Amino acid sequence: MAGDQFLQARKLHAQNIRESSHWLFQYFMIAVGLSILAAATRAVPYGPLYYFGIPIFLVFFVAPPLFLRGPHHHVRRVFLLIIGLFLLSITGLSFLGLASAGWLILLTTPIIAVALVGRRAAYLTLAASLLISITLGYLHSAGHLQTTIASYGHYVENSRNWMIMSLALMFSGxxxxxxxxxxxxxxxTSNIALYQQHDQMLALVEYAPEAILIYDMDQKSFVTSNSRVERILGYSREELLEKIAPKNLSPPLQPDGQDSSKTASRYMQQALKGEFPVFEWQLKGKSGTLLDCEVSLARLPPFDRRLIRASVVEISARKAEREERAKIQQQLATSQKLEAVGKLTGGVAHDFNNLLAVTLGNLELLRDEINDPDQKKLIDKSIAATLRGSDLTRNMLAFARKASLAPSPIDINQVVRETKNWISRTLPTTITVNTSLLDELWQVEADPSATESALLNLILNAQDAMPKGGKLTIETANMVIDDSYIDLRHEELPPGRYVMLAVSDTGEGIPPEILSEIFEPFYSTKAPGDNSGLGLSMVHGFMRQSIGTVQVYSEQGIGTTFKLFFKAAANPDEPDLKPERETNAPQHDAGRILLAEDDVGVLEVLVKTLTAAGYAVTAATSGDRAKEIYESDPEFDLLITDVVMPGTLLGPGLATELRAQRAGFPVIFMSGYASEASLHGNGLQPDDVRLMKPVQRTDLLNAIWKLLR
Structure with missing residues (x-):
């Protein structure tokens, strides 16, 4: 590594010498040219120099830079320069003798040689200079040469003067x-050290684990980046330094809603003041991918320029791990809290039930002994309050999963009919109650009283969600749960046969930020004192204790559906039912399907399912986008759409728009709501195919096959 750096430094040093020699050639060409012009103005004493100097100047000073270009001609140009200087010095000393400036030229040539070629060449040049001076001294002393300056002749002809000048030339040289x-x-040496230090600094930057960018605030562009930047952002170094503006590396808004440009400018101003801001930042790569990063800024010298160094570390994995750890900690805390509350409520409820039993028995005995009507009314109110307390403790026990349940085979349809008969009289007239009960519904093993109480809780919640009235739908269905179900919103269910009881309303919907909290004990959106906050907790506890589960699907402004999944009772006379597989499996290239679904997870599963079945699928995450796709390419055989999606077009509206362009266009609607509830106010036609999530792959593929057939 050190040897490579040394060789690289020597190469750079030689390159610098070549560049310096270029300017040196230009200098001597101009200097000699001016000297010849000066001599030309005094042609009487310097006439011969004029005639000899012009050709030497043209051949050795003007021609080489014009005809010998490039670094490979460097040695030739130096050689010609020295020859030209020798010829000029010989010409001057021949005609002017010791009065000539040629002595200075002879002294200059070794300096040029040592600087541009090396010490050995310099000593050879000095030897040649001494030889020239001694030879010319002998010729002048012997009378073979005569100086053009007559008054200076006796000094030039003295050989001792030439020897002194030659010795002075030698020692000075x-x-x-x-x-x-x-x-x-x-x-x-200093250059090599500088280059080595420079290479080390470049290596530190280039092989740094973080991406490093240097931004010039005056030029408003990047001036340096390392290879890590290319791996993180996808831009090449040339693109970053020449084409990419800093604003293109960030989305308009950061995840916290701050304007990226204004916030980045504020951080850079802090760095200019000598601070070292460190902050989390979202960057946008070349592919458009958003990356979570940690950025630190610092100002770099020279301080007459406004240079900002940005160190960028991608923290997407770290952030995901941190969020996952926080989620696990939250789940652990919730589990511990629920366990503690469950133990507390279970113990309190059992003891409190014993107290209420004593109180209720004594009140009933006392009532039989009292004849005063007013006193009986007071006792009746006390008995009613005791019974309400008993209901509260029963809810607490259900939440704690310690209620003494008495499971027995029950018909959910019958429970719904009986509940509807008396609940319809208590609900406001502005609320319409509809039922869609499946014939031949499977029986379930559950506590009849707790099942009725769970249904009542859901109905009362639906009533509270529709203060201005609306539609309440209760629906039942048989379901076989296996791995083929296409849904990502519900809890995991063990495979098997289930009876679904769905309660849907057309109310205000539940905000997404509180959807995960509605089953927590004592959580309520109602005013203090309006309820205990144990209704949904009781439902959840009861269903888990009954080896089932409860799911919720809600859209704000549309409504909410609660689904209770009861484990179907085993029937020894009935064979175990397996999920029916599609008997009409489609072939490859069976058709083109336009799919509109806003939930990305559900969308991915649907695309994989339909593609595996041989369909060509084009997906959209909103009704508006699906309409754009259809208008650009209407050659689709079928539309599958969610009922509720973001944007201006919901599922029914999308179907209406497409059918206006193509009458009879087949559509399958999917919704998390009960199928009857999804009809309310949405404009779906009664003969449209409607599938309620979770959707079994068999049901979906058979529905597609029947429509396309």
Whole structure:
């Protein structure tokens, strides 16, 4: 690694020398050109220099930069430059002698050689300079050369003066070579150290576990990024530095609702002031995926520029793990709370029931001994209050799953009929009660009194949800639960036969944020004193104690459905029923289906189910989007749609819009509500196919097959 860095530094150093030599060539070309022009203005004493200097200047100073371009011609250009300087110095010394500036040129050539080529070349150049000076000194002293300056002739012809100048040239040249070589070595060493440090810093940034970006607030663009940024965001380094604006890396709003641009600007201003803000931030990758990240900002030098370093760590997995841990802790706390409340309510209820039994018995005995009507009324009120207390303790025991149940075979349809007969007289006239009871409903093993109490609780809740009136629907159905059910909203049920009792209303609906809390004990949205808050808790406890479950499906402004699943009683004379499999399995390429479902989980399961059955499925998460898809490509054979979806078009409205474009277009409606309740005010036609969630795969595929047949 160190050797590679050294070689890289040497290469960069050589490149810097080549770049410096380019400007040095330009300098000498201009300097020599100006010298020749100056000589031309004084053509009498310097006439011969003018005629010799122009060709030398053109050949050795002007031509190389024009014809020898590129780094591979570097040595040739240096060689020609030194030859040109030698020729100019020889020309000057030949005609002017010791008065010529050629001495300075001879001293300059070793300096150029050591700087651009090396010490060995510099000493060879110095030797050549000494040889030239001694040779020209001999020629002048012997009278073979005559200086053009007559008054200076006697000084030039003295060989001793030439020897002194040559010795001065030698010692000055050696000193200049040593000094320049020392400076060159220092420069190279410092450059290598600088390059090594630079490479180390680049390695720290490049191989950092977090993504690092440097943003220039003046240029409003990124100036540096590492490879981790590309892996996290999907953008290449070139895209980030040249094309991508910072605002494109974040959605318009953060999860907490803050404006991304304003919030990011505030954090960067904090960094400019010397602070180190650390915050969670949602970034948007190249594919549009939103990523949960932790970002830290800091200002970087030089401080005459406004550079901000952003370190980004993706925390999606960490956040999911944190949320999962919090969820588990919450479930544990809830479980412990329910266990504690269950033990408390169970113990209190049993003891309180004993007290109420004594109180009720004594009141009834006392009533038989009293003849005063007014006193009897007071006793009757006390007996009624005692009975209400008994109902409360029974609810508490049901919630604690410690109620003494007496299961027996019962017909849920009969329970519904009896309850409807007397409850209809107590409900407001603005509420219409309808029933849809399945013939040949299976019997269940359950406590008759607790079952009636659970149904009554659900009916009273439905009444409270419809203060201005509405429609209440009670429905029963036989269901076989197995792994083929397509639904993600309900609790897990052991496979087997169940009887479903559904109570639906067209009321206000339950807000999603409290939907998970409605079965908790003493939780209520009603005013204090209106109820005990144990109604739904009692229903939930009773169903779990009866080896069943309760589910809820609600949409605000549409209504709510509670479904009670009772385990069907075993009938020794009846064979064990298995889920009926589709007898008319569709073939591949059986048709194109347009699917509209707002729940992503349910949508994924439906797409997989239909695709596996051979259908070509196009999915949409809203009625509006499904309409857009149909209008762009109407070649669909069937529409499957949820009844309630976000947007302007609900399921029935979507069906109406598509049927206006294509009469008789087959539609299957799916809903979490009871099928009769889903008709209310929604515009569904009585002959439309309606499936209530959870939907068995067999039922769905058979319904599709019958419609397409």
């Amino acid at each position: 050696i000193a200049c070579i040593i000094l320049t070589e020392h400076l060159r070595t220092q420069w190279e």
